[in-house]
Amino acid sequence: MASWLKRLGTLVAAVLIASPGYARAQSAIELFTPETVAAAGDIRVIGVDGETSWLDGGYGKTRFDTDSTNRGFRIEPQAVEGDLIWTPRFSWSLGGTVVATAQQGQDNAVDLSEAFLTYKPLLGGGGKLTVRGGLFWPPVSLEHTGPEWRVRDTITPSAINSWIGDEVKVAGLEAQVTRAIGGGRLSATAAIFGLNDTSGTLLAFRGWALHDQKAAAFGLQPLPPLNAFMIYAQAPKTRPVIELDNRPGFYGKLDWAPTAWLDLQAFHYDNRGNPEAVTPTLQWGWRTKFDNLGAVLTFGDWQVRAQGMAGKTLMGFAKNGRSWVDTTFRSGYMMATRNFARGSASVRVEAFGTTSLGSKLGRDWSEKGWALTAAGRRDIGKNLSVLVEAMHVDNRKDARVFVGLAPDQHQTLIQFALRLHL
Amino acid sequence: MLALSSFVLLLGAAPPPPMVGVSVAVRGPNGQPIANAVVTIRLVGRATPPARAGAGYAVRQQNIQFNPFLLVVPVNADVSFPNFDQVRHQVYSFSPAKRFELKLYAREQNRTVRFDRAGPVSLGCNIHDQMTAFIYVTDSAFTAKTDASGNVSLAGVPQGAVTISVWHPYLRAPGNQVSRQINLGDGAREAFTVVLRMPPATSSSY
Numbered sequence: 001m002a003s004w005l006k007r008l009g010t011l012v013a014a015v016l017i018a019s020p021g022y023a024r025a026q027s028a029i030e031l032f033t034p035e036t037v038a039a040a041g042d043i044r045v046i047g048v049d050g051e052t053s054w055l056d057g058g059y060g061k062t063r064f065d066t067d068s069t070n071r072g073f074r075i076e077p078q079a080v081e082g083d084l085i086w087t088p089r090f091s092w093s094l095g096g097t098v099v100a101t102a103q104q105g106q107d108n109a110v111d112l113s114e115a116f117l118t119y120k121p122l123l124g125g126g127g128k129l130t131v132r133g134g135l136f137w138p139p140v141s142l143e144h145t146g147p148e149w150r151v152r153d154t155i156t157p158s159a160i161n162s163w164i165g166d167e168v169k170v171a172g173l174e175a176q177v178t179r180a181i182g183g184g185r186l187s188a189t190a191a192i193f194g195l196n197d198t199s200g201t202l203l204a205f206r207g208w209a210l211h212d213q214k215a216a217a218f219g220l221q222p223l224p225p226l227n228a229f230m231i232y233a234q235a236p237k238t239r240p241v242i243e244l245d246n247r248p249g250f251y252g253k254l255d256w257a258p259t260a261w262l263d264l265q266a267f268h269y270d271n272r273g274n275p276e277a278v279t280p281t282l283q284w285g286w287r288t289k290f291d292n293l294g295a296v297l298t299f300g301d302w303q304v305r306a307q308g309m310a311g312k313t314l315m316g317f318a319k320n321g322r323s324w325v326d327t328t329f330r331s332g333y334m335m336a337t338r339n340f341a342r343g344s345a346s347v348r349v350e351a352f353g354t355t356s357l358g359s360k361l362g363r364d365w366s367e368k369g370w371a372l373t374a375a376g377r378r379d380i381g382k383n384l385s386v387l388v389e390a391m392h393v394d395n396r397k398d399a400r401v402f403v404g405l406a407p408d409q410h411q412t413l414i415q416f417a418l419r420l421h422l
Numbered sequence: 423m424l425a426l427s428s429f430v431l432l433l434g435a436a437p438p439p440p441m442v443g444v445s446v447a448v449r450g451p452n453g454q455p456i457a458n459a460v461v462t463i464r465l466v467g468r469a470t471p472p473a474r475a476g477a478g479y480a481v482r483q484q485n486i487q488f489n490p491f492l493l494v495v496p497v498n499a500d501v502s503f504p505n506f507d508q509v510r511h512q513v514y515s516f517s518p519a520k521r522f523e524l525k526l527y528a529r530e531q532n533r534t535v536r537f538d539r540a541g542p543v544s545l546g547c548n549i550h551d552q553m554t555a556f557i558y559v560t561d562s563a564f565t566a567k568t569d570a571s572g573n574v575s576l577a578g579v580p581q582g583a584v585t586i587s588v589w590h591p592y593l594r595a596p597g598n599q600v601s602r603q604i605n606l607g608d609g610a611r612e613a614f615t616v617v618l619r620m621p622p623a624t625s626s627s628y
Contacts, residue, residue, distance in 0.1 A: 028525075030510075034508075035508055035509055089510075092510075092525050120548060120549070122512060122514055122523060122548045126516070128548075128551070183592075183619045183620060183622050184622060185622060185623045258623075259620040259622075259623060260620050260622065260623045261620065
């Protein structure tokens, strides 16, 4: 009895395995599998002194601040960010990236961080093509990595990349072509985009800042106290992801790596915003242009990264040839990282400044400053990272006197972060 | 009749030459050992015995890397490409010796490719740009790659004029190869000094 049942079972199994349906049971489409869905979280203990953060409506350059009543150093825990990362595959050449984020300090509890499709076909002989379409950050930062665009070796990115994170996010179409040239690699990227007409707002009013609160699709970023003219012209919070004038912007990038140890990048951005466009809610179009140069040197366990950015932003109507806001901005940083088997240690030095020459936003809104950051990261297993960071920011902004603060301010921020990645 | 034909056969077949060993050391300009250099010996004026196909040739996908970096196989070898990773890999090559594309699902371990032409094959993965490896397909029985100390020995090479070539994926020379011809007496110890280019940059992660 048992033996004929066994033979029947073997026959059924053989028929099943031989059938074409079984052979291709694996599909090119992968939607919800452990490899396509991930969650990330970031909780911290922070110690900070100094003025009210820009996120609380002040002029402070960092994400956290002290009590308004007690300016001394204080220590407290913070649940900072949670992300849901979905990277489905629709075919061997087409994949998607969707990141939903919950950030402490944002009005929306949960918001959309990035959502784009990536098309990477296999081309013949030597060239590679990658096309992205959707909502994403332009490829400027040398400090960020991964689909959720997190900072790899420190907690806080440089002033340059903090600004990219907080108001330079685009919705558009980007194409990147890479070719092996000589012993190295040359890559050219070009994109056409919209929904970034307000980029420049935070730089003009707040100036540079060092933080990791990122712009989200439906969210707002607070501005510091505005002057008497701007209070009636500009909304108190800026919306980073918005299209105002139906004029597309563009950016281009050249990336040349002559050998495995050197990578040089040049990037140009122009959102072609109309500075005279304005919404009923007082979001203005900003004409923002900037150039960014980047370099990465790698030797053994050491890596040195540097970026330099210079640009200009304009907003409002021109009076005698000068727009209401006419701000040029510049910043540069250099960071040395020593990689270990399960972690890294980094030191970063940077300087930043803006020159405000607008007819309604004058020289008091210029600023100059520098920052020094030291950080270490230790990975524990596959899912956990611990980071510690000490950052000191020193800067001068004359507009602070309007709220009774001294123009020269400095702040020290120490953070311990626990990052989870599931 | 049988004895006459055997005698004719004996006259026609020349006695095989003595076989000797050849040691090759491949070094960089500062004397540093060069591993993964493929040393090939070809006989001059005589047919080089072809490499015999064995079994078990494999290039593994694990930890988002190919392993080994360089595999030497004979012509018509079947090389398997088992994927030990939890993610899929799109392995490809556009080298003249073999153009192919392999769509490997996660942990798919039963795909093989036959390499039917001699020459170097450069492997890549379209999904993970940093993955790179080489397969050297040889038609000579006297082919082997140098080890970590930059040395390799080949045994059973017939005496007489031979060409010794050294190929490396990053060798700074035409065709990534340098050669010399020697007259093999009682065995040889040959040393090659080669200059390598820096490994090419893989794609930027920024």
